[in-house]
Amino acid sequence: xxxxFKILRYDPxxxxxxxxxxxxxxxxxxxxxxxxLKEIRDEQDPSISFRYSCRxxxxxxxxxxxxxxxxxxxxxxxxALKSDVVVIEPLPNMEIIKxxxxxxxxxxxxxxxxxxxxxxxxxxxxxxxHCIDEKDMTEVFQxxxxxxxxxxxxxxxxxxxxxxxxxxxxLAKLYRFAIDPxxxxxxxxxxxxxxxxxxxxxxxxxxxxxxxxxxxxxxxGIEGLRRRMVVDRIKHPFGRTK
Amino acid sequence: xxxxxILIVGGGLAGLAAALTSDPKLDIAVLSKVHPVRSHxxxxxxxxxxxxxxxxxxxxxxxEKHAFxxxxxxxxxxxxxxxxxxxxxxxxxxxELDHMGVPFSRFPGGVIxxxxxxxxxxxxTCYAQDRTGQVLLHTLYEQCVKKGVKxxxxxxxxxxxxxxxxxxxxxxxxxxxxxxxxxxxxxVIFGTGGYGRIYKLSTNAYINFGSGIGMAYRAGIPxxxxxxxxxxxxxxxxxxxxxxxxxxxxGGYLVNNKGKRFMEDYAAxxxxxxxxxxxARAITTEILKGNGFxxxxxxxxxxxxxxxxxxxxxxxIQEICIQSYGIDPVDTPIPIQPAxxxxxxxxxxxxxxxxxxxxxxxxxxxxxxxxxxxNRLGGNSLLDAIVFGKIAGVSASKFINQGxxxxxxxxxxxxxxxxxxxxxxxxxxxxxxxxxxxxxxELKILMSExxxxxRDGKQLQEGLDGLAGLHEAYKDAYIYGSCTRFxxxxxxxxxxxxxxxxxxxxxLGALKRTETRGSHFRTDFPKRDDANWLKHTLAAxxxxxxxxxxxxxxxxxxxxxxxxY
Numbered sequence: 001x002x003x004x005f006k007i008l009r010y011d012p013x014x015x016x017x018x019x020x021x022x023x024x025x026x027x028x029x030x031x032x033x034x035x036x037l038k039e040i041r042d043e044q045d046p047s048i049s050f051r052y053s054c055r056x057x058x059x060x061x062x063x064x065x066x067x068x069x070x071x072x073x074x075x076x077x078x079x080a081l082k083s084d085v086v087v088i089e090p091l092p093n094m095e096i097i098k099x100x101x102x103x104x105x106x107x108x109x110x111x112x113x114x115x116x117x118x119x120x121x122x123x124x125x126x127x128x129x130h131c132i133d134e135k136d137m138t139e140v141f142q143x144x145x146x147x148x149x150x151x152x153x154x155x156x157x158x159x160x161x162x163x164x165x166x167x168x169x170x171l172a173k174l175y176r177f178a179i180d181p182x183x184x185x186x187x188x189x190x191x192x193x194x195x196x197x198x199x200x201x202x203x204x205x206x207x208x209x210x211x212x213x214x215x216x217x218x219x220x221g222i223e224g225l226r227r228r229m230v231v232d233r234i235k236h237p238f239g240r241t242k
Numbered sequence: 243x244x245x246x247x248i249l250i251v252g253g254g255l256a257g258l259a260a261a262l263t264s265d266p267k268l269d270i271a272v273l274s275k276v277h278p279v280r281s282h283x284x285x286x287x288x289x290x291x292x293x294x295x296x297x298x299x300x301x302x303x304x305x306e307k308h309a310f311x312x313x314x315x316x317x318x319x320x321x322x323x324x325x326x327x328x329x330x331x332x333x334x335x336x337x338e339l340d341h342m343g344v345p346f347s348r349f350p351g352g353v354i355x356x357x358x359x360x361x362x363x364x365x366x367t368c369y370a371q372d373r374t375g376q377v378l379l380h381t382l383y384e385q386c387v388k389k390g391v392k393x394x395x396x397x398x399x400x401x402x403x404x405x406x407x408x409x410x411x412x413x414x415x416x417x418x419x420x421x422x423x424x425x426x427x428x429x430v431i432f433g434t435g436g437y438g439r440i441y442k443l444s445t446n447a448y449i450n451f452g453s454g455i456g457m458a459y460r461a462g463i464p465x466x467x468x469x470x471x472x473x474x475x476x477x478x479x480x481x482x483x484x485x486x487x488x489x490x491x492x493g494g495y496l497v498n499n500k501g502k503r504f505m506e507d508y509a510a511x512x513x514x515x516x517x518x519x520x521x522a523r524a525i526t527t528e529i530l531k532g533n534g535f536x537x538x539x540x541x542x543x544x545x546x547x548x549x550x551x552x553x554x555x556x557x558x559i560q561e562i563c564i565q566s567y568g569i570d571p572v573d574t575p576i577p578i579q580p581a582x583x584x585x586x587x588x589x590x591x592x593x594x595x596x597x598x599x600x601x602x603x604x605x606x607x608x609x610x611x612x613x614x615x616x617n618r619l620g621g622n623s624l625l626d627a628i629v630f631g632k633i634a635g636v637s638a639s640k641f642i643n644q645g646x647x648x649x650x651x652x653x654x655x656x657x658x659x660x661x662x663x664x665x666x667x668x669x670x671x672x673x674x675x676x677x678x679x680x681x682x683x684e685l686k687i688l689m690s691e692x693x694x695x696x697r698d699g700k701q702l703q704e705g706l707d708g709l710a711g712l713h714e715a716y717k718d719a720y721i722y723g724s725c726t727r728f729x730x731x732x733x734x735x736x737x738x739x740x741x742x743x744x745x746x747x748x749x750l751g752a753l754k755r756t757e758t759r760g761s762h763f764r765t766d767f768p769k770r771d772d773a774n775w776l777k778h779t780l781a782a783x784x785x786x787x788x789x790x791x792x793x794x795x796x797x798x799x800x801x802x803x804x805x806x807y
Binding site: 011030041042043045046047049051052053054055056057058059060061075097098099101104108111112115116117118120127128129130131132134137141144145147148177180182183 | 730
């Protein structure tokens with residue numbers, strides 16, 4: 001079916017402001033939004049820029065806004081939109097670099113801030129693997145499906161009003177390590193996010209859970225961190241000495 | 243002039259592994275055309291091989307048996323010393339990854355879980371559900387963040403600069419600024435990946451153009467065994483999204499339209515877990531015989547595994563099937579067809595990842611050591627990328643620390659960058675000509691038709707003839723838009739030149755190799771010919787096309803025998 005695609009175009013500083021450009025295109029049955037975008041680019045307008053890589057919802061490149069909903073373009077079936085006008089915009093909450101490409105800088109800064117790497121326990125023996133019950137990894141598996149696509153950060157109302165908030169993905173990542181039986185956290189790493197811009201910034205409206213294309217439920221991680229902090233405060237009513 | 247001691251090109255597993263083992267006292271930078279976690283390594287599903295002997299059915303496994311399986315799987319074209327090195331290092335590497343935080347699936351008792359994979363005598367494939375590539379890539383990236391490795395994201399390396407037999411730097415297009423930037427370095431490591439998107443049907447990411455292999459070739463470094471192209475047996479019909487070999491490792495069946503597990507006619511013992519070249523040909527043969535569905539695909543049936551096993555061991559596969567086709571493998575067989583998956587060939591390097599050009603190293607899919615020979619076993623590519631990525635970092639550091647670098651050639655790098663800037667301008671000034679996306683599409687069709695699973699001399703020659711026409715058309719390729727930033731058309735245009743080189747090398751190598759070995763199946767020469775062809779193909783760039791030469795395979799331990807599964 002012939003469909004109108006309104007794609008947001010913006011090439012600063014050449015363009016004074018973003019504008020929509022319309023393309024008429026007839027998608028093939030089974031096309032995803034990413035495939036449609038590529039077809040429009042390859043056949044009509046090679047100057048459109050957007051990110052993509054794996055086209056199977058695992059690299060996290062192609063998160064964008066389609067008819068007002070944040071999604072991975074490669075995971076969104078065109079037919080499921082049931083619409084003869086499709087509006088494609090970049091992710092909100094981040095500056096547009098060009099067209100559908102946004103600047104992930106605040107997202108990656110938050111990611112790096114939480115020290116996103118295993119902090120091994122001292123008893124680990126380098127020549128041998130760890131011995132871990134898979135049950136202890138079940139909760140970790142929920143969070144390792146995160147593909148760092150930025151959808152949750154883009155959807156988060158707190159991130160919209162306060163750029164200093166480190167956002168759901170980074171906090172969920174931190175929780176993933178905090179519950180890993182091989183990791184020596186929680187402290188002092190958790191103290192870094194025991195702040196208004198950290199775990200206490202979350203409004204618990206769960207927009208992150210709603211938009212996550214991998215069903216990570218980042219807010220579960222934020223809640224888990226809060227729980228640990230509360231318990232820690234009860235255990236250390238006069239604060240930690242170091 | 244931007245200058246670093248070591249420039250690592252590619253942010254996938256090989257590149258990041260190299261960054262982690264490079265001497266931290268040296269100034270290291272990674273250049274990647276996407277953010278590292280968007281690299282194609284992320285898409286690997288089923289696992290990574292190491293003879294840990296953790297599986298109750300694999301207690302006798304050893305790295306020597308892993309090496310033997312790898313060599314036999316390669317149809318004896320792998321260099322045996324290199325395969326042994328990789329398999330021996332696999333074991334400590336797995337423990338190291340565990341300590342870095344890779345969330346491997348576990349067996350009762352807490353050890354790393356291992357599943358059976360094709361062509362392997364023992365269940366030795368370690369995994370994290372069916373997201374092994376993702377967790378490995380994320381973990382190595384995490385370690386790079388920990389070590390503060392400098393990463394240039396969204397920068398496409400366009401040219402390698404080699405002068406007097408040594409590598410002195412490179413030229414890159416910075417997408418964010420639209421500028422062409424010269425980089426000077428004492429050593430360069432390529433971990434730039436494969437060329438899957440040279441084929442119409444490929445499991446690879448859209449970004450896999452393989453330009454790194456072409457760049458090295460143009461810079462005078464030979465490329466090896468390019469005619470060996472792996473076709474994965476089980477790609478989702480039409481979409482060509484990979485369905486992991488782990489699905490068969492967990493017990494999945496391949497079934498034709500008669501309801502028959504047809505692998506019994508092709509590999510009666512190994513059945514679905516024969517090596518990929520054999521299974522891919524079997525599926526294609528069944529489809530050609532009229533035993534496929536809609537003359538296009540067969541079924542991968544997982545229903546007998548049950549919901550619990552599918553959801554715990556293969557959740558990613560279930561998700562892919564549901565989102566792409568609305569079918570749940572718990573109650574519906576998956577429609578699958580073979581698709582291009584991996585390049586066994588690549589930049590000619592030795593066991594130290596060193597190329598004949600001083601200061602230039604390569605690892606992972608873009609390189610050919612060779613450990614995979616004529617056919618790679620499943621679970622060996624992640625291993626290859628990490629093991630040899632690590633070696634490349636050590637080798638490049640040693641080269642610099644031992645005074646191997648003979649001084650910068652900044653003026654020449656700047657001149658190369660200026661040349662590319664001029665070329666970009668010239669192309670941008672054209673207002674008509676050939677659309678590069680159309681040319682790319684024609685190249686893909688040509689390669690799929692002329693250099694696919696079954697090949698013959700006539701088709702390969704037709705492929706070479708067709709390629710000459712594409713070369714001609716490319717001369718007036720033009721850029722439609724006026725953008726300079728994130729100009730993906732320019733990126734495709736640059737990478738396309740290298741893809742044509744690779745296509746030519748694949749076709750020519752395949753035409754000259756008048757035998758059948760591993761993934762290279764000649765219907766007009768259907769037998770392996772060890773007397774004449776137990777050797778690597780080397781292609782060197784000349785302005786008249788690839789100059790081919792051959793090198794003996796290192797066969798120091800296992801005498802080639804017939805491959806039966």
